[in-house]
Amino acid sequence: xxxxxDTSALLxxxxxxxxxxxxxxxxxxxxxxxxxxxxxxxxxxxALSRWVRTAELAERxxxxxxxxxxxxxxxxxxxxxxxxxxxxERAVHWLLARRTGLRTLDALxxxxxxxxxxxxxxLDDAFAGAARALGVTTVRID
Numbered sequence: 555x556x557x558x559x560d561t562s563a564l565l566x567x568x569x570x571x572x573x574x575x576x577x578x579x580x581x582x583x584x585x586x587x588x589x590x591x592x593x594x595x596x597x598x599x600x601a602l603s604r605w606v607r608t609a610e611l612a613e614r615x616x617x618x619x620x621x622x623x624x625x626x627x628x629x630x631x632x633x634x635x636x637x638x639x640x641x642x643e644r645a646v647h648w649l650l651a652r653r654t655g656l657r658t659l660d661a662l663x664x665x666x667x668x669x670x671x672x673x674x675x676x677l678d679d680a681f682a683g684a685a686r687a688l689g690v691t692t693v694r695i696d
Contacts, residue, residue: 557693558589558635558667560660560676561597568619569611573677573695580675580695587633588675591666593659594634598623635672641665654684664690 566574567581581588602620605611611619626632645661648654656664660681667674673691676682682692 555693556586556589556670556672557584557675558591558663558670558672559594559632560663560674560678560681561594561601562677562681563675563695564590564594565598565601566677568622569605569615576695577677587630589635589667589670589672590632591635591637591663593637593662593666594632597659635666635670637662637666638669641669644668648688654687655680656684656688660684664688 563577563580565571566577598620602611602616606613606616627634641662642665644665645658648656648664649658649661660678664674664681664685667685668690673693674682674685675693675695676685677695682694685692
């Protein structure tokens with residue numbers, strides 16, 4: 555089964571959070587690279603910037619997270635799925651359907667997962683609910 559990680563399921567791997575132990579166990583069980591998209595890098599950068607600005611994370615720790623992520627990219631722990639042009643149209647379609655509370659970047663993540671034929675892995679319950687409502691399979695981290 556191909557898996558696509560939402561950023562909410564990635565961040566606890568690199569920073570101690572409530573779900574970190576479960577995320578680390580989940581990652582350890584995987585035998586294939588986990589899917590992400592270029593959006594993941596943008597959202598990771600945004601989270602690090604916000605955490606440093608709000609003093610939730612020291613600059614040196616943000617640099618450690620950033621370096622660890624780049625090392626994992628280089629080691630091919632993740633497969634970066636390009637965002638195909640049709641994914642933008644799919645995201646627009648879902649948003650204009652107004653059936654869920656899907657947010658912009660989540661809609662793009664979801665469309666990228668769908669285009670890759672992957673199941674969505676997220677810790678965001680609202681996002682998982684929207685994905686299921688739109689017919690995209692989700693995987694829960696326990």
